[in-house]
Amino acid sequence: MTASIRQQLAFVRPIPRHLVHRASVAEVYLTDAVAEGQDRFLVAAQWPRDHALYYPDGNGCVDPLLFVETIRQALVYLAHQYYEVPLTHRFVGRDMDFEITDPDLLKVGATPLPVVLEVAWAWTGHRPPQRYGMRIEAVLTVGDVPCARGSLRVVAVDEKRYGLLRRRGGLPAGPGRAADRAAQAERLPAHQVGRLRAKDSVLKSAGRPGEWDLELDLGHAILFDHPTDHVPLMVLLEGFRQLGYLQTTEGDAAVPHTLTGASMDCLAFAELDAPIRLVMTQHRLPADAGSPALLRVEAVQSGVLLSTVSMSWAAGSRAPAAAPGLV
Structure with missing residues (x-):
């Protein structure tokens, strides 16, 4: 049954951008979705061969954050298209995780890569119509073969409850500011943080051991695809x-x-x-050549713990050096 349903998926054009909360059509990766059963879906996406921010690594593999963004888009699209969550509701990320299980299937080839997410949907803390709590578990497949898995939990609330959530944080919900030239000059060189363009670096030294500052440019066309009143989950993840x-x-x-x-x-x-500090709380080196490095990082603002992340990093082959002067 799954095979016949997969054949119904189209990869011809991106879905409407507003259904995944994107302003730029170029940043929409989903192309289609079909229901496979009760709260189960197949979601089709096409990934570009190259991207200004989410570009292939030195081994020619797809950027894993492109996978995470595809999961985010899948959740938002399914919420609106299949579960009638209002377009006016505000989506707030709660937690996310992913794991790449077969990187060889994610090598970039001569054409854009068509992928399919096998998605299981679940309600969590669900009190419609004011509050919709939702979670998806997704298995990434290439050519019907699984190669990664991930999940995302989100709450979507109406404007009244969103305002209450914003005030509950105790921090001002100001409009923020775009980074000025002086702040941009303080950022770490792009090649030190694994980026190609100087304007994609979001880190600068905090002058304290184990701490760095997140330096954001609200004019960044990808990280801030549209105006927002807070730092999105994907932007924090880029800093991590x-x-x-x-x-x-x-x-x-x-x-x-x-x-x-x-x-x-x-x-x-x-x-x-307000300034955001990234604090390294754990850095465990690999026990042997085949083991990953394990890191744990916290994001802190005005004494408030914003987010925590645990990451696994595997050694790869040497990549060509990036030119630090690209802008």
Whole structure:
């Protein structure tokens, strides 16, 4: 049955951008979805061969954060299209995790990569119509073969309850500011954090052992695809990823590592107009050549713990050096 349902999936064009909360059509990866049974779906997506931020690693494999963004889009799309969650509701991320189980299937080839998510839907803390609590478990398949898994839990609330949640955090919900040139100059060089373009680096040294500052540019066309009143989950995850790369790849002679898994909890809203510190709380080196490096990082703002993440990084082959002057 699954095989025949898969044949119904189309990869011709992206779904409407508003159904995945994106302003740019270029940032929409989903192309179709079909129901496979009660609260089970097949979701089709097409991944680009290259991307300004989510580009292939030195081994030619798809950026794992592209997988995470596809999970996010799948949850939002299914919520609106199949479960009638209002488009006016605000979505707030609670937790996320993923694991790459077969990276060889995620090699970028001569054409964009068609993938299918096998999605299981569940309600959590569900009190409609004001509050919709939802979670999806997704298995990523390429050519019908599983190669990764992930999950995402979100709550969607109406404007009244969203306002209550925002005030409960105790921090001002200001509009924030775009990073000025002086702040951009303080960021770590892009090649040190595993990025190609200087404007994609979001880290700067905090001047304290084990701590870094998250330096955001609200004008970044991908990280901030549309205006928002807080720092999105995917932006925090990008900061965590860059810090992980920095810690696992030391010096130009080192072999770069690849992010193969992460588990992230979101505990409070991250505001746009107050400094955010990333604090390394654990860095466990691999026990042998085949073991991953394990890292744990916390995001803290004004004394409030915003988010925690545990990451797994595997050593890969040496990648070509990136030009640090790209902008």
